[in-house]
Amino acid sequence: MPDSAQPSKLRIDLNLLHPREIEAKLPEKFLKWLITYGRFIVILVEVVVVGAFLTRFKYDADLDNLKVRIKQDLPYVEGQSTDEALINQTQTKLALLDKAYLNSDKWQESIIELSSQTPGSVQFIGLLLEEKDEQTINFKISASTLSNTDLGIFLNSLRSQENLRDINLANISFDNEQIVFTITGARLKT
Amino acid sequence: MNPKASRYYTYIRPILRNKFAKTYSSLIFSLITIFVFSFYAIRPTVTTILSLQKSITEQTSIQTKLQQKVSNLSQGKLNYENIDPQVKTKVNNLIPDNPDLARLVNSLNYAADQAEASVAGIQIQAVELEDKKNQLTRDAPLGQVEFTLNTQGSFPTLMKLLTKLKRTDRLFTISSVNFAQPPDSGLIMSINGKAYFVKN
Numbered sequence: 001m002p003d004s005a006q007p008s009k010l011r012i013d014l015n016l017l018h019p020r021e022i023e024a025k026l027p028e029k030f031l032k033w034l035i036t037y038g039r040f041i042v043i044l045v046e047v048v049v050v051g052a053f054l055t056r057f058k059y060d061a062d063l064d065n066l067k068v069r070i071k072q073d074l075p076y077v078e079g080q081s082t083d084e085a086l087i088n089q090t091q092t093k094l095a096l097l098d099k100a101y102l103n104s105d106k107w108q109e110s111i112i113e114l115s116s117q118t119p120g121s122v123q124f125i126g127l128l129l130e131e132k133d134e135q136t137i138n139f140k141i142s143a144s145t146l147s148n149t150d151l152g153i154f155l156n157s158l159r160s161q162e163n164l165r166d167i168n169l170a171n172i173s174f175d176n177e178q179i180v181f182t183i184t185g186a187r188l189k190t
Numbered sequence: 191m192n193p194k195a196s197r198y199y200t201y202i203r204p205i206l207r208n209k210f211a212k213t214y215s216s217l218i219f220s221l222i223t224i225f226v227f228s229f230y231a232i233r234p235t236v237t238t239i240l241s242l243q244k245s246i247t248e249q250t251s252i253q254t255k256l257q258q259k260v261s262n263l264s265q266g267k268l269n270y271e272n273i274d275p276q277v278k279t280k281v282n283n284l285i286p287d288n289p290d291l292a293r294l295v296n297s298l299n300y301a302a303d304q305a306e307a308s309v310a311g312i313q314i315q316a317v318e319l320e321d322k323k324n325q326l327t328r329d330a331p332l333g334q335v336e337f338t339l340n341t342q343g344s345f346p347t348l349m350k351l352l353t354k355l356k357r358t359d360r361l362f363t364i365s366s367v368n369f370a371q372p373p374d375s376g377l378i379m380s381i382n383g384k385a386y387f388v389k390n
Binding site for chain 1: 215216219220223224227231232235236238239242243245246249250252253256257259260263266267269270273278281282284285325326327328329330332349352353356361362363364365366367368369370371386388
């Protein structure tokens with residue numbers, strides 16, 4: 001067949017090889033990054049910053065409101081300072097009165113209790129009662145007796161009382177057939 | 191000058207051709223950007239927000255306490271006004287705003303008279319005397335006047351005196367009681383006690 005009779009061949013330039021990457025320059029690379037990842041980072045940062053600013057405005061407003069409310073309450077409290085002092089002092093006085101009256105009976109009670117335990121032959125020369133603390137009274141009995149037995153009974157009687165503690169015969173001496181002695185101890189408030 | 195001999199070709203190009211640099215350059219750029227933004231844009235705002243939050247917490251606490259105080263003051267004032275005026279006067283006499291030694295001595299003598307005990311002596315420890323101030327102090331401390339009361343009488347009389355001391359118009363607390371029986375004499379009772387006043 002003559003060449004002219006043949007259909008003209010369709011020529012396609014097809015390069016099946018992967019084109020070799022044209023190496024980008026640094027500014028070009030940076031620009032490419034800037035419009036891809038960089039853009040999202042900037043948007044994200046802007047969102048965070050705007051959010052933070054909005055939060056800040058809200059907190060500023062809250063703080064202002066609180067300050068205004070405090071300023072409103074403060075003059076009232078300051079104006080009541082005299083009444084406050086009066087109320088405080090009255091409370092202090094009432095608390096002291098309460099405490100004092102609650103403890104006021106312990107002296108008579110102690111004296112009555114000690115005397116009720118004393119045998120008839122024992123004569124008191126002296127009796128000292130001292131407050132140790134709110135619950136305890138220390139006592140010191142100076143007395144005399146003719147009977148050794150009565151001294152023993154007196155001591156045992158004091159020791160048998162539940163609210164009497166640390167009963168001790170601190171001193172004993174003899175004077176003209178009389179036994180002179182000193183007993184110390186503590187009485188707990190019942 | 192041969193461009194191939196420039197610094198770019200000598201120092202930077204080898205780095206850019208480095209496979210590691212090619213792969214991670216985007217990540218590194220991103221990290222640097224995030225760090226820069228975090229440090230210069232977000233951090234100051236976050237610091238301010240945290241500072242504001244702290245201030246708000248403090249101010250809220252102050253405001254709550256203030257509200258509580260306002261409420262307590264109103265209630266306290268109401269309670270105080272509800273106290274019988276006679277009771278107020280009695281309380282103020284029991285614990286006055288100054289040592290008021292004259293009334294203290296009178297009260298002790300009156301109690302002894304009521305109990306029919308004779309007063310042998312009254313000793314009062316040194317106490318600072320001040321003029322009465324018109325201004326009340328909020329946290330005024332309590333002052334004490336220490337005294338010793340020496341009395342003489344029978345045992346029932348002295349016991350009665352101990353009871354009467356609880357009912358005087360001045361508050362006394364007793365620190366110690368000492369009974370002594372000297373020969374050829376009546377029973378002597380020595381009381382160490384304290385009277386109170388408010389130091390304004």
